[in-house]
Amino acid sequence: MLARAAWERKKRQTKTGEPVLIVGAGPAGLAAAAELRRLGVPAQIIERSSAVAPSWRARYDGLRLNTCRWNSKLRREDRFEADAPFFPLRDHAVRYLESFAAQHDLKVRFGVQVDRIDPCPDGWLLSTNAEPLPARQVIVAIGHQHTPWMPAWAGRDQFPGHILHSFEYRNPEEFRDRDVLVVGGGCSGLDIARDLAQGGARRVRLAVRTQPNLLRKMSCGLPTDLLAAALFRLPTRIADPAGRLVQRLTVGDLGEWGLTVPDVGIFTRLHEGTAPMIVGGDVIAAIRAGDFEIVPGVCAVDAGGVRLTDGTTLRPDTLIAATGYTTGLEPLVGHLGVLDEAGLPLQYRGIPVRPGLRFLGYAPCMGVIGRDARRVARHLCDELTAADRSRTSLKRPGPPEHEPPRPVRLTHKGSDGPRPAKVLV
């Protein structure tokens, strides 16, 4: 068995000496390269920045993962450092990814930005800020949260205060004694509002347009990300009431503070593509303590201030838009017809969207990204093996007697169709 694996590996290395090009050295790109390497397929990562995991390095200082460390590993064998808390902090995630890249001896070319991908006779041609890079096999892993997105508030330029995206937020220091409005009731918005309120901002309000389905990181003694992943597999008629019960027991009624429980159940929403907001107990405590106020959504921003959907006008010193991200794939591959209307790749969990072109990382949780990477690598490896075989059988009529038995084809449950990123964070 081991001998056959080694033989297969050697065969692939010799026949497919050309590396798979992976765009992006975030968790997805690193995991893909490591999985390919394990299968004996050479891979080269192309990264625009100067270090691995730059998006994690750029996140705010107080960020604590809302997935537990068991569910935040790229490979089961590669653990977080022993002193990392159960819900690791940003810096633990960075160190984890650095040591993952070093341990797997991954090859990263830094400082090269891929601007566009085009088909060419031998596969794909990547236009970059350096020389063009040809490749037969490409994996695009430039991140689900690639480009910060902000609503097109018409009078934004006339707003007298300062506007920034949550992507630019680092810590509450520069907002000391300021009146800050955070826009967006997602995990980042809630957490940044708490961070500001406890870090010395004079007044903090959080504008919420769609009431979030709130959950705490731990529910009934279990990490919520794992509990919710298990409930997600059940029919919604069972999962929704179970989710409500968990919500009632762990979060309670926040109606008095402006957060009502949405009519649509947690898992019905999740199947529609909207994940629940998993936050720390400190966020719930801050809401109850009135550390920050919940206000209605924003409908306009202009010289007069910020207008809310209930007609109120606020005049904060600073507006922080925690309004999400887009995939940023349009300039890279938009012309290839491989994206849906939301800018997501049509396939991203195994099979190529075009021969030799794959996407990875379109799931908001590193544990899931790691499992997807394994599937993508196996799929790609199968394809290379099949291509090798057909080339070999064209050259000679039959295998020589000393050739090892044909390997069993790796099959991947559920890898044959697009699956939306209905995964939990």
Ligand SMILES: Cc1cc2nc3c(=O)[nH]c(=O)nc-3n(C[C@H](O)[C@H](O)[C@H](O)COP(=O)(O)OP(=O)(O)OC[C@H]3O[C@@H](n4cnc5c(N)ncnc54)[C@H](O)[C@@H]3O)c2cc1C
């Ligand atoms: C605030 C926040 C909190 C999160 N919390 C959690 C959590 O608790 N648990 C969890 O599991 N996940 C969490 N995630 C989600 C997710 O795991 C991460 O976003 C993860 O980093 C995604 O990995 P990725 O490799 O797909 O993308 P990224 O980490 O974004 O990596 C993409 C890489 O591609 C590079 N790149 C981009 N464009 C180009 C280009 N054109 N050419 C070359 N290189 C390029 C970038 O520089 C980057 O290195 C969180 C995300 C956010 C935003």
